[in-house]
Amino acid sequence: MQRPDWAPETIDIERPSVARMYDYYLGGSHNFAADRAAARAMVEAVPEAPLMAQANRAFLRRAVQYLAQAGVRQFLDIGSGIPTVGNVHEIAQRIDGQSRVVYVDVDPVAVAHSQEILAGNEHATVLQEDLRRPEAILTHPEVTRLLDFSRPVAVMIVAVLHFIPDSDRPEEILRTLRGALAPGSHLVLSQASEEGRDGTGERAEAERVYRRTDSQLWIRSRAELTALFDGFELVDPGVVWVPQWRPDSPDQAENAERAVFMGGVGRLGG
Amino acid sequence: MFARAWAKAVSGTSYLPMTQSQLEEMLQRLTERLAQALRAEPFDLRIGQQVGAELVQAHIASAEGLGRTVEVIQLRLVRDLDLVVDDVEDRMARLLATVATGYARALRDRTLDEQESIRRAAMMARAQAERALRDSEARFRHQATHDPLTGLPNRTLFTERLAAAINRGADRVGVCFLDLDRFKVVNDSLGHQVGDSLLVAVAQRLHEALGEHLVARLGGDEFVILIERTTGTDDAVQVAEAALAAVREPALVDGHELTVSASIGIVERPVAGTSPMELMRAADSTLHWAKAAGGARWSLFDADRNRRDLARYALSAAIPAALDRGEFYLDYQPLTSLRDGRVLGMEALVRWRHPELGVLRPGSFIPLAEETGLIVPLGSWVLAEACREAGTWSAVDGDAPFVSVNLAVRQLHRADLVPEVRGVLGRTGLPPRRLQLEITESTMMSTVVEPVRALRVLGDLGVRVAIDDFGTGYCNLAYLRDLPVDELKVAGEFVTGLRAPDSGTDERILASLVSLAHALDLTVTAEGVETADQADRLRAIGCDAGQGWHFGRPGPAAPHLGRVPVHVEAVS
Numbered sequence: 020m021q022r023p024d025w026a027p028e029t030i031d032i033e034r035p036s037v038a039r040m041y042d043y044y045l046g047g048s049h050n051f052a053a054d055r056a057a058a059r060a061m062v063e064a065v066p067e068a069p070l071m072a073q074a075n076r077a078f079l080r081r082a083v084q085y086l087a088q089a090g091v092r093q094f095l096d097i098g099s100g101i102p103t104v105g106n107v108h109e110i111a112q113r114i115d116g117q118s119r120v121v122y123v124d125v126d127p128v129a130v131a132h133s134q135e136i137l138a139g140n141e142h143a144t145v146l147q148e149d150l151r152r153p154e155a156i157l158t159h160p161e162v163t164r165l166l167d168f169s170r171p172v173a174v175m176i177v178a179v180l181h182f183i184p185d186s187d188r189p190e191e192i193l194r195t196l197r198g199a200l201a202p203g204s205h206l207v208l209s210q211a212s213e214e215g216r217d218g219t220g221e222r223a224e225a226e227r228v229y230r231r232t233d234s235q236l237w238i239r240s241r242a243e244l245t246a247l248f249d250g251f252e253l254v255d256p257g258v259v260w261v262p263q264w265r266p267d268s269p270d271q272a273e274n275a276e277r278a279v280f281m282g283g284v285g286r287l288g289g
Numbered sequence: 290m291f292a293r294a295w296a297k298a299v300s301g302t303s304y305l306p307m308t309q310s311q312l313e314e315m316l317q318r319l320t321e322r323l324a325q326a327l328r329a330e331p332f333d334l335r336i337g338q339q340v341g342a343e344l345v346q347a348h349i350a351s352a353e354g355l356g357r358t359v360e361v362i363q364l365r366l367v368r369d370l371d372l373v374v375d376d377v378e379d380r381m382a383r384l385l386a387t388v389a390t391g392y393a394r395a396l397r398d399r400t401l402d403e404q405e406s407i408r409r410a411a412m413m414a415r416a417q418a419e420r421a422l423r424d425s426e427a428r429f430r431h432q433a434t435h436d437p438l439t440g441l442p443n444r445t446l447f448t449e450r451l452a453a454a455i456n457r458g459a460d461r462v463g464v465c466f467l468d469l470d471r472f473k474v475v476n477d478s479l480g481h482q483v484g485d486s487l488l489v490a491v492a493q494r495l496h497e498a499l500g501e502h503l504v505a506r507l508g509g510d511e512f513v514i515l516i517e518r519t520t521g522t523d524d525a526v527q528v529a530e531a532a533l534a535a536v537r538e539p540a541l542v543d544g545h546e547l548t549v550s551a552s553i554g555i556v557e558r559p560v561a562g563t564s565p566m567e568l569m570r571a572a573d574s575t576l577h578w579a580k581a582a583g584g585a586r587w588s589l590f591d592a593d594r595n596r597r598d599l600a601r602y603a604l605s606a607a608i609p610a611a612l613d614r615g616e617f618y619l620d621y622q623p624l625t626s627l628r629d630g631r632v633l634g635m636e637a638l639v640r641w642r643h644p645e646l647g648v649l650r651p652g653s654f655i656p657l658a659e660e661t662g663l664i665v666p667l668g669s670w671v672l673a674e675a676c677r678e679a680g681t682w683s684a685v686d687g688d689a690p691f692v693s694v695n696l697a698v699r700q701l702h703r704a705d706l707v708p709e710v711r712g713v714l715g716r717t718g719l720p721p722r723r724l725q726l727e728i729t730e731s732t733m734m735s736t737v738v739e740p741v742r743a744l745r746v747l748g749d750l751g752v753r754v755a756i757d758d759f760g761t762g763y764c765n766l767a768y769l770r771d772l773p774v775d776e777l778k779v780a781g782e783f784v785t786g787l788r789a790p791d792s793g794t795d796e797r798i799l800a801s802l803v804s805l806a807h808a809l810d811l812t813v814t815a816e817g818v819e820t821a822d823q824a825d826r827l828r829a830i831g832c833d834a835g836q837g838w839h840f841g842r843p844g845p846a847a848p849h850l851g852r853v854p855v856h857v858e859a860v861s
Contacts, residue, residue: 030411030414030415030418032411039407045303045304046302046303046304046348046350046351047403048399048400048403048404048407049403049404049406049407049410050407051407051411070301072304073301073303073304073305076304076306077304080306101407103304104304104305104306104348105304105306109306110306127414127417127418128407128410128411128414129410130414131410131411131413131414131417132406132407132410134413135406135409135410135413267308267309267310268309268310271309
């Protein structure tokens with residue numbers, strides 16, 4: 020029989036997965052030989068890669084803490100990757116055990132792993148979907164079961180947008196998501212940027228590494244990233260290198276551009 | 290002081306899910322344990338190992354994290370804490386060894402755990418993907434083999450199962466073709482939505498009533514039932530009766546209470562020597578027998594009847610080619626005046642000189658030609674040929690006889706009948722009054738306004754119109770007054786009655802029929818006149834003409850034309 024076009028992909032662990040490479044940068048062992056080989060090639064090209072991942076992860080932690088303290092109790096983390104150290108539900112549920120978290124990832128292994136981690140946590144769940152299909156995410160039964168869109172929701176798209184090229188119309192994806200949100204909701208974005216770092220050749224090398232993986236790199240400037248917050252009011256300090264976003268201590272923000280990631284948090288007014 | 294330096298040394302070696310101050314607090318606690326270990330007497334291996342393991346648990350879990358920790362403890366612990374310890378170098382070496390041991394062991398365990406969990410996740414994901422693939426294939430297969438409206442199996446699945454039953458070589462198999470009677474009326478009057486709902490309701494009932502047998506929808510209002518392992522015809526008949534009963538129950542569909550019936554064609558036979566195609570075809574034609582018999586019933590396949598049907602269909606299909614090859618010809622039978630024995634006219638009767646079957650009479654091919662519409666080209670040929678021949682006739686004395694041509698209902702309904710007749714008359718030069726068109730009584734009665742208008746136009750031209758087989762239908766004489774008719778041909782049944790010794794009733798009926806016809810200014814020809822006695826009685830009644838073996842059998846025109854009139858005086 021001919022394979023129907025809606026048939027799912029098979030799992031190929033010989034192909035590097037950006038989710039497992041990210042886990043490797045963070046010092047995790049949730050990865051396979053192919054992931055480690057690609058990640059090591061990346062570290063060779065861009066020695067800061069592990070630092071980038073750590074800085075981004077720290078940004079995620081501070082953003083969730085900020086949002087939880089601002090009263091947000093619902094989180095939609097799209098592109099959540101391999102649950103490793105310091106997941107959104109751990110941070111949010113430490114502040115309020117009733118906080119609800121829905122993880123979304125396109126990587127079936129990341130989703131299966133998340134299912135295991137979340138087993139028994141009735142306020143958190145995971146589903147497999149693609150950021151490029153925001154309607155499918157918003158109408159997914161797990162999403163509608165756990166999240167109440169008449170109340171504020173924080174949509175987190177952290178370290179994912181650099182895998183979404185402009186041809187996939189990220190501004191439309193975000194507009195669709197924004198359209199579903201109630202006032203007081205937030206958007207958390209971060210992605211690789213080379214603001215003021217051009218000419219090092221690192222970008223070309225990094226893009227070459229990622230061509231081996233399941234996702235391609237799409238670097239954006241601060242202005243481009245800021246534009247994606249359209250409709251949201253940026254929370255201080257706006258779109259910055261991620262270590263500069265509300266650091267725990269001022270010295271952490273030193274040499275912030277080495278983190279390569281820029282990010283910010285926007286609030287939906289009205 | 291020391292804890293802060295330690296925190297600084299390990300930060301950045303791996304991702305730490307805590308703030309700098311939380312990290313310092315944690316390391317401060319561990320610093321106190323290390324100081325305690327350095328001082329403890331006797332030296333306690335466990336403390337250093339626990340510190341190493343706790344560092345990994347706190348996610349300071351990397352080779353660099355261990356290296357920096359060893360370095361900072363060695364360089365700064367004793368100095369920063371201002372510790373006074375005997376054998377400090379020896380104890381420091383042992384302390385570092387235990388910290389490294391505990392750390393490496395915990396890191397290895399953690400690595401193994403994480404590897405195990407990611408492999409398990411990959412396996413789960415693969416299993417889920419495979420299940421999803423199987424599900425989607427099953428869904429695809431279901432869609433490909435089921436009818437989306439009713440959810441019943443479709444023709445594909447039915448044919449598969451039928452083929453499997455036949456290939457299995459199980460003794461006998463039965464197939465019921467079911468079709469709703471007059472379903473089109475439901476669709477046309479209540480709309481397709483109601484029609485669809487009705488189909489869904491019927492499908493569900495059939496499925497419930499015949500659970501063990503496969504019920505499929507072939508399309509439209511056609512369903513089919515497979516009965517496997519039958520022991521004889523009765524098994525299939527029982528299923529058909531259950532199906533008819535299930536359909537018969539009134540159905541409430543979108544607020545309408547609908548009562549429908551169905552017709553079923555049943556084929557039940559040994560599987561040996563049959564094929565799915567053959568079975569389906571046989572069941573389908575058997576269904577048409579049930580329909581033709583009025584519906585709301587089943588019919589059982591009959592091989593002889595089927596053979597006859599097939600032969601008839603084959604014959605009908607051969608008509609166009611036979612026309613091209615000139616296999617048709619006309620015989621003529623005279624319509625003779627009862628007054629003076631003159632041949633008034635001749636009825637053209639079509640014959641088919643079939644290359645294999647010999648000469649065929651109209652009864653074997655005209656009814657089917659009427660069904661299939663092939664009567665139209667055949668009828669046109671007859672009309673043209675009859676007019677052509679009639680144009681060559683001359684009479685022994687007086688006027689040449691007219692030619693009488695049968696007109697089928699389909700010909701009458703064609704818009705170009707009038708131009709066609711006009712054209713033929715023009716081409717052959719036959720005067721209109723020498724053409725008579727015979728239309729059966731039932732055709733006349735079912736005829737609507739337009740064909741009557743056509744007949745009137747032809748009548749005005751001078752063409753004669755006769756009603757054939759009069760007395761067999763329900764034509765009323767008052768209606769005849771308004772129709773453009775010249776002659777009645779009284780059916781042979783009435784004439785047959787004249788032969789009996791006590792034929793008073795038939796004779797009286799005929800007599801009043803003739804006088805009524807004359808009152809309406811119509812002439813009367815009696816058909817089926819076989820004896821001189823019948824001819825005499827008809828003449829006595831006042832009948833105008835006779836047709837039958839007594840006056841001449843159907844045959845070529847010439848001999849009839851040469852017939853010498855009988856002398857009226859001799860018989861009167």
